Amino acid sequence: MPTSTASARYEGFGKEGKGSISTRSGALNDQPYGFGTRFEGIPGTNPEELIAAAHAACFTMATSFALARAGHGDGTLDTTCKVTLEQKDGGFAVTRSALSLTATIPGISEKDFAAIADEAKATCSVSKLLNCEVTLERTLKA
Template sequence: MTTNTASARYEGLGKEGKGSITTRSGVLSAQPYGFGTRFEGKPGTNPEELIAAAHAACFTMATSFALAGAGHADGTLETSCTVTLDKDGAGFAVTRSALTLTASIPGISQDEFARIAAEAKAGCPISKLLNCEITLEASLDA
């Protein structure tokens, strides 16, 4: 079992409040977040950006390991992820996580690549965590 931790602090309430996020590794150390960073494009991070980063990283690693397991020894994977936050009644909900993968894998067929990427999308731990629509656009560079 592996565990990781992060913490958040919020001073003040509502739109006027200011928050900070810190991770165990120190990659984020009192990184600012709040209403402005979430909805107004102000500097800092927000929960959806962190989810997008986690999903892109997890899916890319899962794809890499699946390709290695299928006998491929070299390649490059680049994934972007867009997480959508929509109004949901009186609150909000993450409704979609859209993965876009571009890969260069010598000697792989389009069909094998598509199958491995789809399996990685379904099997990565962050995909399993999310309760939203997950889409994948996967393209293979020639």
């Protein structure tokens, strides 16, 4: 299996420090992050946003493959993920990752859709990685 690589650099320390994040693929190239982007709404990214993006992408792909295995060949999956960061035990912790899936899948029952989405949540590698509550809200459109 492939190994994914990313790097982070931080110049200065604490609130005054400024960082950048890059990925080997180039999807992120010196993307700014720091205290301001994490806690004050300043443009840039933060670790929790990146975790949310990774979880949404992984879960959506896992759902897509589960649907294909069940014989479904067409449709659309839209997932939003909200990651909650809270102060805990003298530091910070990701305490929740909330997935919200809206799907349009011709010919699937609500029961089958729910079972496939629940299976995908349980088998998604990012869901397995996270040491927090992972919730799933499902909406099937006609």
